[in-house]
Amino acid sequence: MKIAVIGTGYVGLVSGTCFAEFGHEVTCVDKDATKVENLKAGIMPIYEPGLDTLVNRNVATGKLQFTTDLKSAMDGTEAVFIAVGTPSRRGDGHADLQYVFKAVEEVASYITTYTVVITKSTVPVGTGKKITEILSGLLDTSLFDVASNPEFLREGAAIEDFMRPNRVVVGTETDRARDVMKELYRPLFLNETPMVFTNRETAEVIKYAANAFLATKISFINEMADLCEKVGADVQQVSKGIGLDKRIGGKFLNAGPGYGGSCFPKDTRALIHTAEDYDVPMEIVRSVVTVNENRKQAMAQKIIDAAGGTVDGKKIAVLGLTFKPNTDDMRESPSLDIIPALQNAGASVHAHDPQGMEEAEKLLENVTYHQDPYDTMHDADILVLITEWNEFRALNMTRVKSLLKSPVVVDLRNIYGHADLPSLGFTYIGIGR
Template sequence: MKIAVIGTGYVGLVSGACFSEFGHTVTCVDKDAGKIERLLAGEIPIYEPGLDSLVARNNQAGRLFFTTSLKDAMDGAQAVFIAVGTPSRRGDGHADLQYVFAAVEELAAYIKSYTVIVTKSTVPVGTGAEIKKRLSALLDTSLFDVASNPEFLREGAAIEDFMRPDRVVVGIEGEKAKAVMSELYRPLFLNETPVVFTNRETAEVIKYAANAFLATKISFINEMADLCEQVGADVQQVSKGIGLDKRIGNKFLHAGPGYGGSCFPKDTRALVHSADTYGVPMQIVRSVVDVNEKRKLAMAEKVVKACGGSVTGKRIAILGLTFKPNTDDMRESPSLDIIPALQKQGATIHAYDPKGMEEAAHMLTDITFHDEPYSTLAGADAVVIITEWNQFRALDLARVKDLMKTPVMVDLRNVYGLADVAAYGFSYTGIGRAF
């Protein structure tokens, strides 16, 4: 089957590459000529483990193409996936759909035979209906159907998530569109992957409900961590104790500095806005958003407290800048709140991240970046672990102690524990542990 993917960002590029691995012929289109030039030269504009080899293999096999021409991409396509950004709209937090609707209006000119238009972008409930309304004003309705096919890709594990998903959700109207979508995902049917066919509105709600629920688990365990610190409990044991209950599960119960990334922050805000639009109170999700925003700033205060109540004139070493490991994504990372808060109180920041420093340099100012962890730590008054990259899990603590001016560790991911570092003379502060 021939398909087009509009947008070569994280979702579009991963989805396009994986569909081509299924054997489909995929053309990814983007208005950013520089990005397309990089892709044509074999350079991947984002960091995702395994994506470079996947793209190269399918490009060489003649199944994966890149272009700036939507007309070329649409030629003969039986399905077109819209995978453009839907960032939070300035002012109200609602999803900004301008790029989605711009893509819809442009692609209408190139639909000559029956085509399924699929929203892969995360969009509020009702967006599919609005797309159909706009296309109906431009095209004979027999030429198209509109489907919703939300993505559930974890950054750092996106290829595995696409190839071996927990489920595939498809919101459609009519058997004709169902047949096209079934053919696209036929390799997963053969693997007995659950494929949930619903109407469009249900699929749109499923995406937001899933992300909001996971974000809720994160904010919940972070509040439990605060309680643990006050009463002498250990939040990691609490997480284990409740996570073994199959009704709860152990995923997303790791206390830390708050969630970030391209999905949870904007999707929870958008869900609250959508609920407001329909007159439905969304008090739990609203609280989740509020807890997470306050959480990030509270982490900066935790660092200040660990440094004796002041960071004025102190050198703080930051290990990890991205919102999670195995990605270069800095969007809404806790570091973007924690570092400026420390700088505002007079700290000098030295930082290292295995993949995120190039992007971080566009978002943070007055930081000295290093190319490895140990030079970052030299002369530091405190080290703060913000992102739990694997290479931070086995630091030579004796060397770290010798390099630092003051052996203070603030571990916002509980990579270590007091028992790990006490023998080296560190003053240790973790999350959700009063010891």
Template structure:
């Protein structure tokens, strides 16, 4: 099947590439000519493990192309996926849908035969109905359907998530749209992947509900970590103890500096704003947002306390800047709150991230970036782990301590056993490890 994907950001590029790996003929469209030129030369705009080789293979096979010409991309396409950004709108936290509707209106001008317009972008409930209403003004009713097909891609594992998903959600309101999406995902039927067909509104809510629930687990375990610290308990053991309950599960029960990234922060805020518009207060989700914002601010205070209550004039070595490992994504990363707060307290920041330094340099000022971890530690008063990259899990503690001026280690991801750093002269501080 021939399809067009509007937007070559994280969702659009990964989805389009994986659809082509399924055997479909895919054209990815973007207004940024520089990005398209780079993709044609197999230069990825994002870091995602394995994506460059997957793109190269499908481009070589003739199944995947990139263009700025939407008209050409849509010629003969049975479906057009809208995969543009839906950032938080300033002031009210609602999802900004201007790019979605701009893409829809432009695509409408090139629809000749029956086409399914599919929202892959995360959009509030009711957006599909609004898109359909607008298209009804522009096109005959038999020329289109509108569907919702939300993505559930984890950065750093997005290809695996697309090719072997837990489920696929398709919101449709016609048999024709149902058949098109069923054919698109037909390769997954072989693996007996659950394909959930529902109406558009339900599909739109599923996406937000999933992200809000996972964010809730993160904020919950972070609050439990605060209790553990003062009560003499260990949050990692608490997480294991409750995570073994199949009703709860162990995923997303890792205490840390708060969630970030392109999804959880904006989607929880947008869900609260959308619910407010419907007159349904979401008290739990609103609390999750508030807890997470407070969490990031509190982590700077935690570092300062570990340094004796004062970091003025002190050099801090920071390991990890991205919101999670295996990505270069800095969006809403805890580091963007923690590092400026430490600088405001007088600290000198030296930092290393395996993939995120280039993006971080655009957002963080007066930070000295290093190409490897140990040079950040030379003369440092404290070492702070902000992101749990695997490269940091087996540090040479003797080498690190030998380089550092003082032996303060603040592990905001609990990647070390408490006793190990102490054997090498470190004064260790973790998250929720009061026992």
């Protein structure tokens, strides 16, 4: 099947590449000519493990192409995915759909035979209906259907999630569109992947509901961590104890500095505002957002307290800047709140991240970056672990102690919660312990 993907951001690039791996003919379209030329040359705009290999393989076989020419990409296309950004709109927190609607209008110019227009971008409920209205004003209704096919890709594991998903959600209004979507995902039927076919509105809500629920688990366990610290309990054992209950499950129950990334923050805010439009209270999700925002500021205070109540004039070594490991994504990362708060309190910050420093330099001022984690620690008053990269899980703690001016470790991910660092002479502060 010949398909087009509009947008070569995280979702569009991963989805288009994986569809090509399925055997479809895929053309990814982007207005950024430099990005398109780089992709043709095998230069990735994002870091995602294994993506470069998959892109280059499918480009070489001719199944995957990149272009700025929407007209040529649409020639003979049976399905087109809209995978452009839907950031939070300035001022009110609603999802900004201007890029989605603009892409739809441009796509309509080149639809000459029946085509399914599919939203892959995360969009509020009712967006599919609005797209249908736009297309109906520009085309004969027999030439198109509109479907919703939300993505559930974890950064750092996106290829695995696409190729071996735990479910695929498709919202359609016609049997014809459903047949096209079944053909697109036919390789997954061989693996008996659960396929959830529903109407568009339900598919749109599923995406937001899933992200809001996972964000809720994170904020919940972070509040439990605060209680554990006060009463002498261990949040990691609490997580294990409740996670073994199959009704709850253990995923997303790791206490830490709060969630970040491109999805949870903007999607929870968008869900709240969508609910307001329909006069539906969304108090649980609203509380989740508040807890998460407060959490990041509380982590900065935790570091200050570990320094004896002040970091003025002190050097802080930070390991990990991205919102999670195995990505270079800095969007809404806790480090973007924690580091400025420490700087405002008078600290100088030295940092290392395996993939995120180039992006961090655009967002954080007056930070000294190091290519090696040990260089970061030299003469630092405190070592702070923010992101749980595998590279940080087996540090030589004897060497770490020799480099630090004071042997104080603030571990915001409980990476060393299993180790007896106090016996090595460290002051160790974890989360919820």
